[in-house]
Each structure stands twice: as C-alpha cells, then as structure tokens.
Amino acid sequence: MYFNRNMNRQNLLKPNNHLWKLRKTAKGGFFCSFTGKFSSQTGASISFALLLFLVCAVVGSVVLVSGTSAAGRLSKIAEYDQRYYVVTSTAQLLADKLDNYTVTVVQKSEETIEKTAVYTYDSEGVVTSRTMTVSSDTVAYSSDINGSDGKASASLGQSILRDAALYLIFDPDVTYNFASQAAYESNYPALSADKQITLNITHTAPSGISADALAVDAVMTIHPGGDINIKLSNASGSANEKYELTMSLKPDIKRDFSNDSTVTRPDDDSETTVNTSTKTTVIKWTVKDIY
Amino acid sequence: MINRIKEKLHNNKGESIAEVLVSLLISSLALVMLASMINSSSRIIQSSKVNMENYYSANNVLEARTGTETVSGTLSIKNGSKAVHLRYGEGTVSVNYYKNDKAPSGKQVVSFK
Structure with a gap:
C-alpha cells in the first residue's frame, strides 16, 4: 500500500483510490490482480515474494523427487536382477548338464540264413549229389540308444538331447518301433x-523362496543339421519385463556303417549264416554360445 | 510487459511496513522450505547410496554362487504335462539356492547352481 503526499483520509474512501482498485482487482481473480499490480504505481514486494515462493517450491520439489526416485530405482533393480539371475542360473545349469553329452544310436539288421543239406541218391542208395538249400531266412531289426543314456526304448522325455537324437535320426514324430x-x-x-x-x-523351492519367481520357460529348436538353440525366458511377467537368453549347442556327428558275416556249422548237414549290418551314429553336443 | 517490469523496478515509490513484513515472511518461508527439501533429498540420496553398496556387495556373492548360506531344492522340466529328464535317469535335479536379502522393501534376489 502506498500513500502519496496528496492523499488524505477522504481520498482513501473514494472508489478511484488505490485500496479500492486493489479490492476490485482481487475480486477479478489472480490474473487480474497480478496484471493490476503491474499497472499500479504501488510496490510489488508481495508479488515478488510469492514469485520467489513459487520458484523455491518448484526447485525444492524437483530436488526431492529426484532424490526419492533414486531410492525407488533400487527396488526396481532388485526385480530386474532377480529375473536376470533366474535365467542365467538356469542357462548355466543346462550348460553344465548338456555340454559334451553324447548320444549313440545303433541301428542293426540281422539276417539269419539256415541251410540244410539235401542229398540225392541213385537206385543203389549211393549219394549222387549234396546241395545245401535254404530252409529259413529271417531278418531281425533292432535300434538302441545307449552311450550316455543306457539302452532305452523309443519313447520321448528320457533326456533332452536323447529326444533331439530321436528327431534327427528317426521319424520326426518318433513313432517307430525300434524292432x-x-x-x-x-x-x-x-x-x-x-x-x-x-x-x-x-x-520345488524351500520355504522363504518364491518358486514362481524361479520358473523359466524354454523353447528348444532342433535344426535339421543337428544344431540346437534353447531360448530361455522368465515364466512370469509381461513380455517386456522378461529377461531372455539363448543357448546354442553344436553337434559333432560321426556315422559308421559295418557288415559282418558269421557262418556256423553245428554238424555236416546244417549251416547257419548270420549277416549283420550295423549303422552307428554318435552325436556329441557341446555348448557353443550363450547370448 | 518487459517495459512495465522495468518501470516498476525503476520507480521510487514506497510500500507499507506491513507489506514489506509479509513479503519478508513469505520469502523466508520459501527459502527455509527449499533448504529443508534439499537437505531431505541429500539424506535420501546418501541412504540410497549405502543401500546400493550393501546390495551390490551381497550380489557379488550371489553372482559367484559361493555363498555359505545356501538352501537346497529341486528343479524339474516338463513338456506340457509330460516330464522330461535333463539327463537320462535324472527326473529332478538338486540345486542349491543363494539369497541376497539386502534389497530394499523386503525384496529377495535368488540365484542357484
């Protein structure tokens, strides 16, 4: 409020004096009051004090928010780390178990030919000829998966890489009878x-550890050449929250084919020939990369 | 607008003592508020820094998976409802869990081997 030298008490009560103007502008709202203040000839200490208050409040809020957000970030980091450690731990465990894992597939065909001697005689009962004729010819087939796995049937699920070998060597749906x-x-x-x-x-985690947070989904892709990619990601959480990691396994495939024939003669009139054909496929996978 | 501000700053007309006192009160309140906010923020950042250091120090043990406070459990694999062994004859795999309890707000970080 400002009193100039010419102002007296009566002037103060007139509608056109300064106080009256202030009241009028105050009724018109903040903006009118603010613009009125600038157009008036009185002081502006309160305006500038309010402006300073506003600036201090804004600056203080920014500083406080930045400080609290730094603290809040740590709790988010723990969540991200948990997702990271679950997936990397799973990948490390799989790598330890699958690296240098060998699957040996032996496919065998065994033909058994039994021959017996057939004699022809003349009228006096003397042998004129002796020929060995085939009395039976049978073929038996067998396929085994052994090596690291031990001998087992064709069913899936007995080991991850054994399943991969079944898909690579046999029908993709693995419905064959090994015999x-x-x-x-x-x-x-x-x-x-x-x-x-x-x-x-x-x-199956002990109490105090959330089993849900430890669950991981894996998609194993077996390529026709034998390369395997296992893509691991967190089972829970939205797509953009999940941590993903891919492990690639490279195969070393060795194939061998052999034939063997064994002839046994239990007596002079019988002969058994066993022709064995063996196909051996040895696949050894090594962990090539985790990325 | 600029001209009016300049005019306002250059004129030499006075103000009442009450107006000056109220202005001073508002200004000092603003400065005290700013100072306390900066101080609080500083303390929060310092506390956050200490928590962060403790957390990462515990995470180093977690990363190496050599911590002494371990608990064990099992891991199993399924394809739909069908169980799949990791290796032949290993339906479930025994694992050791390593915990970091230093994360804020009761969160826990676990790795395993």
Whole structure:
C-alpha cells in the first residue's frame, strides 16, 4: 500500500483510490490482480515474494523427487536382477548338464540264413549229389540308444538331447518301433524343417523362496543339421519385463556303417549264416554360445 | 510487459511496513522450505547410496554362487504335462539356492547352481 503526499483520509474512501482498485482487482481473480499490480504505481514486494515462493517450491520439489526416485530405482533393480539371475542360473545349469553329452544310436539288421543239406541218391542208395538249400531266412531289426543314456526304448522325455537324437535320426514324430525295418532304415538327417519343443522348468523351492519367481520357460529348436538353440525366458511377467537368453549347442556327428558275416556249422548237414549290418551314429553336443 | 517490469523496478515509490513484513515472511518461508527439501533429498540420496553398496556387495556373492548360506531344492522340466529328464535317469535335479536379502522393501534376489 502506498500513500502519496496528496492523499488524505477522504481520498482513501473514494472508489478511484488505490485500496479500492486493489479490492476490485482481487475480486477479478489472480490474473487480474497480478496484471493490476503491474499497472499500479504501488510496490510489488508481495508479488515478488510469492514469485520467489513459487520458484523455491518448484526447485525444492524437483530436488526431492529426484532424490526419492533414486531410492525407488533400487527396488526396481532388485526385480530386474532377480529375473536376470533366474535365467542365467538356469542357462548355466543346462550348460553344465548338456555340454559334451553324447548320444549313440545303433541301428542293426540281422539276417539269419539256415541251410540244410539235401542229398540225392541213385537206385543203389549211393549219394549222387549234396546241395545245401535254404530252409529259413529271417531278418531281425533292432535300434538302441545307449552311450550316455543306457539302452532305452523309443519313447520321448528320457533326456533332452536323447529326444533331439530321436528327431534327427528317426521319424520326426518318433513313432517307430525300434524292432521294425522302418526304424533301421531311418537315417540322419530325418528332419526336413526345424522342430520346436516347449519346456517348462519349475522348482520345488524351500520355504522363504518364491518358486514362481524361479520358473523359466524354454523353447528348444532342433535344426535339421543337428544344431540346437534353447531360448530361455522368465515364466512370469509381461513380455517386456522378461529377461531372455539363448543357448546354442553344436553337434559333432560321426556315422559308421559295418557288415559282418558269421557262418556256423553245428554238424555236416546244417549251416547257419548270420549277416549283420550295423549303422552307428554318435552325436556329441557341446555348448557353443550363450547370448 | 518487459517495459512495465522495468518501470516498476525503476520507480521510487514506497510500500507499507506491513507489506514489506509479509513479503519478508513469505520469502523466508520459501527459502527455509527449499533448504529443508534439499537437505531431505541429500539424506535420501546418501541412504540410497549405502543401500546400493550393501546390495551390490551381497550380489557379488550371489553372482559367484559361493555363498555359505545356501538352501537346497529341486528343479524339474516338463513338456506340457509330460516330464522330461535333463539327463537320462535324472527326473529332478538338486540345486542349491543363494539369497541376497539386502534389497530394499523386503525384496529377495535368488540365484542357484
């Protein structure tokens, strides 16, 4: 409020004096008051004090918010780290278990030819000829997966890489009976396109540890050449929250084919020939990369 | 607008003592508020820094998976409802868990081997 020298008490009560103007502008709202203040000839200490208050409040708020957000970030970091450690731990465990894992597939065909001597005699009962004729000819087929796995049937699920070998050498759907000719005739590479298998890795964790947070989904892709990619990601959380990691396994495939023939003669009139054909495929996977 | 501000600054007309006192009160309140906000923020940042150091120090043990305070459990793999062994004859795999309890707001970070 400002009193000039010419102002007296009566002037103060007139509608056109300064106080009156201030009241009028105050009724018109903040903006009118603010513009009125600038157009008036009185002081502006309160305006500048309010302006300073506003600036201090804004600056203080910014400083405080930046400080609290730094503290809040740490709790988010723990969540991100948990997702990272679950996936990397799973990848490390799989790598330890699958590196240098060897699967040996032996496909065998065994033909057994039994011959017996057939004699012809003349009228006096003297042997005139002796020929060995085939009395039976049978073929038996067998296929084994052994090596690291031990001998086992064709069913899936007995080990991750054993399943991969079954897909690579036999029918992609692995429906063969190992004692069939079809199983013997199957060859690597049986796959003509990538084969994907979805795996869910879960934990039975002790109390105090959340098993849900440890669950990992894996998609194993078997390529026709034998390369395997296993893509790991967190089972829970939205797509953009999940940590993803891919492990690639490279195969070393060795194939061997051999024939063997054994003739046994239990007596002079019988002969058994066993012709064995053996196809051996040895696949050893090594962890090539984790990225 | 600029001209009016300049005019306002250059004129030599006075103000009442009450107006000056109120202005001073508002200004000092603003400065005290700013100072306390900066101080609080500084303390929060310092505390956050200490928490962060403790957390990462515990995470180093977690990363190496050599911590002494371990607990064990099992891991299993399924394809749909069908169990899949990791290696032949290993339906479940025994694992050791390593915990970091230093994360704020009760969160826990776990790795395993």
